[in-house]
Amino acid sequence: MIDQKHLFELPEDIHYLNGAYMSPNLISVRAAGTAAVQRKSNPLTIQESDFFEPAEELKSLFGKLINGSAAQIAVIPSASYGLMSAISNVSCGKGQHALVVSEEFPSAHLTLQRWCNENNAELKVLFPSKERQGRTEKWNDQIIEAINKDTALLVMSSVHWMDGTLFNLEAIGAKCRETDTIFIVDGTQSVGALPMDVAQFNIDALICAGYKWLMGPYSSGLAYYSERFNIGKPIEESWMNRNDASDFSTLTKYPEEYSPGAGRYNVGEFSNFITLPMLKAAIEQILEWKPENIQQYCKQLMQPLFTCLEVNGIPAEKPENIASHLVGIYLPEQIDIERLITDLKLHKIYVSARGRSIRVSPHVYNTNYDVEAFLAIFQKHLP
Structure with missing residues (x-):
């Protein structure tokens, strides 16, 4: 795969290595949004079928991306919304607990903490080894070992x-299935750039915000819910999530039956006439590229970075244990992280600071020149 910079509109003089913060728009995504905004200038162009059919097309595309049934996919406005829909529908038996990895993203941790408070359940946090090298295998083993019959979710x-640690989702999912533990995954920081298979990994719910690696607009997202959730209680009671909602002449019959599959978990007004066409255009492009090719391209880009860390004696996990599209560099104490970030911005190089780490997250719009520019400034700050 060669770089795809020509499909974006990033300024030529910047080095954007910050896809984990937010993706830039593809030209095709921007065009889809512009056309969608223009379309509402004449509401007569929006038919009753447009409230439902574009969403079904989007779900089908996302299903291809994650190997999941389109019927089990819902349109959501944010990861927190999707997580709440999943977590709040998990039952808790006497003496059961919940598990979460340490420094998990706040939306997931806080939603799970609320569930524990409401169910009088313990929240167990799984911390990794303090050693950087070899910690991925140990962390995965620890997670698998912690899952037992008393683990509700x-x-x-x-x-x-924060650092791109690759979790062994297949082995973790197998242990969850063995113990009847609900396995809920936030795929926001990988789906679209790294292969995902909800069937192979035995994932019960996969939640994805749309504005990062799915390369769509903000306030858009998609979620997969397995059939275990098909009798759950949704966050809201939208008329659109009921059977036969597409028949506008029967709306005031107030049907009690929800749409099949995960339809009940769609956000109200899920047929957003602007964001859906944009997210659709983005996922179509991702499917054309294929996540495995994106990952391989990023792996080649990041090889000089791992060489630099090794040469300079900076402890780091092995490259095969880190997602190539999202690499966290834990900095030696001697480095002033604020000065480093300021210097990088001065040279129009954009990454994220997360705690004591620098998060470098490339994509197919990047080239070797971007990584070289980052390393030139980074090495100036090394002790």
């Missing part, structure tokens, strides 16, 4: 959002 990201 496990909530975690597909890769750690």
Whole structure:
């Protein structure tokens, strides 16, 4: 795969290595949004079928991306909304507990903490080894070992959002299935850039915000809910999530039956006439590229970074244990992280600071030149 910079409109003089913060718009995504905004200038162009059919097309595309049934996919406005829909529908038996990895993204941790408070359940946090090298295998083993018959649910990201740690979702999902533990995954920081298979990994709920690696607009997202959730209680009672809602002449019959599958978990006004076409255009492009090709491209880009860390004696996990599209560099104490970030911005190089780490997150709009520019400034700050 070669770089796809020509499909974006990033300024030529910047080095944007911050896809984990927010993706830039593809030209095709911007065009879809512009056309969608223009369309509402004449509401007569929006038919009753447009309230439902575009969403079904989007769900089908997302289903191809994650190997999940379109009927089990819902349109959501944010990861927190999708997480709440899943977590609040998990029952808790006497003496059961919940598991979460340490420093999980706040939306997941806080939602799970609320569930524990409401169910008088303990929240167990799983911390990794303090050693950087070899900690991924140990952390995965620890997670698998912690799951038992008393674990009601496990909530975690597909890769750690701060440093790109690759979790062994297949082995973790197998242990969850063995113990009847609900496995809820926040895929926001990997789905679209890293292969995902909800069937192979035995994932019960996969939640994805749309504005990062799905390359769509903000306030958009998609969620997969397995059939275990098909009798759950949704956050809201939208008329659109009921059977036969597409028949506008029967709306005041107030049907009690929800739409099939995960339809009950769609956000109200899920047929957003602006964001849906944009997210659809983005996922169509991702499917054309294929996540495995994106990952391989990023792996090649990041090789000089791992070489730099090794040469300079900076402890780091092995590259095969880190997602190539999201790499966290834990800095030596001697480095002034604020000065480093300021210097990078001065040279129009954009990454994220997360605690004592620098998060470098490339994509196919980047080239070797972007990584070289980052390393030139980064190495100036090394002790």
